[in-house]
Ligand SMILES: Nc1ncnc2c1ncn2[C@@H]1O[C@H](COP(=O)(O)OP(=O)(O)OP(=O)(O)O)[C@@H](O)[C@H]1O
């Protein structure tokens with residue numbers, strides 16, 4: 707399942723003198739089973755845009771089309787919008803702040819209760835979702851506040867997965883996690899992608915973009931200013947002070963400048979780079 711965004715604009719605090727045009731005539735498309743990174747400087751409109759994807763924010767102008775749902779000002783009162791949240795699951799930044807039930811399993815089950823599943827059936831779904839994020843039955847009865855930061859985030863993500871959405875949006879999923887937990891979380895997101903989910907990740911982390919994303923979209927002051935592959939982005943962002951090209955790509959480009967014949971666009975991990983260097987050496991000694 708994909709998302710089509712047609713000429714979407716949104717202003718916060720429309721009537722106040724502090725009115726902010728957060729999205730300015732944005733049009734883009736996200737395809738079925740895509741893996742898209744959404745990047746841009748702080749305040750560029752990323753979180754606002756992803757909240758439009760499941761109807762939490764209704765655009766002032768334009769529309770978002772997901773399957774047979776249309777999110778638009780005209781449709782803002784539609785009761786069907788609630789069901790859109792079954793299709794598009796949104797994991798907020800620092801989702802662990804929203805854990806509130808007394809046990810892990812109840813917290814995760816809360817998501818499906820909103821959609822009519824009750825009692826044992828809801829708990830069953832919760833256990834499946836916890837299994838998916840790698841938390842076993844020893845966690846079911848524990849109070850969420852006792853868990854580590856990484857574990858809390860897994861519980862919060864399970865609370866979205868439990869609804870089984872086709873499209874998953876993660877707003878800064880690795881922010882504040884240690885490298886090990888970040889890696890684990892990205893492995894989970896990759897697994898969900900391989901299972902056929904459409905993935906959208908909002909991030910400032912260009913290494914993450916390089917390693918995982920198929921496509922990148924970039925916002926700047928509420929406007930879409932780039933859409934393309936990660937490698938094309940790294941050629942483009944030389945002009946942006948606050949977005950940095952990954953070190954891996956800088957090294958690969960330097961080696962290429964020095965005469966090593968490397969396909970920079972094919973290098974997504976350190977292992978990729980090492981493989982190419984090895985090959986090059988075999989051909990040159
Ligand atoms: N609730 C709000 N009320 C008023 N203005 C807001 C609100 N939320 C966001 N804004 C403003 O809208 C613009 C876009 O904000 P948004 O949070 O979408 O940016 P972002 O790209 O997600 O930034 P960050 O990288 O810091 O998370 C910013 O100028 C921000 O100050």
Ligand SMILES: [Mg+2]
Pocket residue numbers: 752753754877
């Ligand atoms: Mg944000």
